[in-house]
Amino acid sequence: MRLPVNDNELEVEVFGAGDAPVLIAHHGAPGLGSRAEPRATFAPFADRFRVIVFDARGSGASEGRPPFSHEQWVADVDALRAWAGVERFVMAGGSYGGFIAMEYAIRHPERLRALVLRDTSADHENRHAARRNALASARVRVDVEKLDRINAGLVRDDADLADCWREILPLYDHDYDPAAVEARAAATPYRYRTHNHAFAVNMPSYDVKERLAAITCPTLVTVGRHDWITPVAGSETIAARIPGARLVVFERSGHSPQIEEAELWRQVVGGFLHEVGADERE
Structure with a gap:
């Protein structure tokens, strides 16, 4: 569905019962990502949650009215929360979507029942490690x-x-499949202006490490052992700085354990959300 959010139309999909606890998942890669990945990842949770996935402002099939700032993307998430009619929800974000998920949790700690992060970073230093890893790749x-x-x-x-x-x-997957790479490249919705702003303007000043202690909800941090672009060390930093956060490393994954070890990843995430009571109706 097309949903007007903060003077910008977003492409939104909803799965699950209308009275179930809400889970909003944010995709990564502004200008490259779309709701396709969080849909595949979190739609299976629709038996317990009302799952909301969307193309962020300037990505996928959504309208692209600037600004493409973290502040604006966080505000768009909160507008989706208000549209869903809930005070509290579960926030999930992978890769760059994890940046927005953490910033939302920092700005609105009272709104979250739980936070699920995947292969992300709390600052821009991962770009240096990613470059080294890319050049060293065999x-x-x-x-x-x-x-x-x-x-x-x-x-x-x-x-x-x-x-x-x-x-x-x-470079992304644990097991290299050239055909899968070509299929993914062909399926990607390209929005270069959004990508450029995210990486040329937002990233150089991105650093939330010192603010992570403000996150008060139960937090699960997941990462693939062989992630080249947001390495395990970044997730270790996040888990160490968010009070009570739990870190799980997936040993046979690169940047996408939710795909490469899908069943195990869903078990871990589902178990965590049940353990902290995030799947209970309020």
């Missing part, structure tokens, strides 16, 4: 110029973003 030889341009938010247009994205996609 899997593929990465074009350094394309790597640096996509990471710096300096792509020229949608076609250039697609070319740079295809260059680094082989």
Whole structure:
């Protein structure tokens, strides 16, 4: 459905019963990501939650009215919460979506019943580790110029973003499948202006490490052992700084344990949400 949110139309999908606890999941990769990943990841939780997934402002099929700032994306999440008619909900975010999930939890700690993070970082330092990991990869030889341009938010247009994205996609999964890489590249909705703003404007100043102690809800931090772009060390930092947070590392995954070890990941997340009572009706 098309939903007007803060003067910008978002493409939104909802799964589960209308009276169930709400779970809102935020996709990663502004300008590259879409609701497709959180839909596949969290729709199976619709037996216990009212799951809301959406294309963020400037991504996927949603309208692209600026600003493409973390503050605006957090405000859009809170508007979705208000539209859903709930005071508290479960927030989930993977990769760059984890940035927004953490910032929401910091700004609105009273709104969250639980927080689920996946393969993310609390600052922009992961970009340095990611570059080292990309150049050291024995899997593929990465074009350094394309790597640096996509990471710096300096792509020229949608076609250039697609070319740079295809260059680094082989690095993401634990098991390399060239056909899967091509299928993912073909299925990606490219929005280069959003991507450029996220990586050229937002990322250089992104650092929430010192604010993580403000997060008061039960928090689960998950990460793939072989994640090249948001390595395990970043998740360890997050888990150490959020009071009472739990860290789970998935040993046979890269950046996407929710796909590469899907059944185990769902068991871990579902078990955590049940343990902290987040799946109980209020």
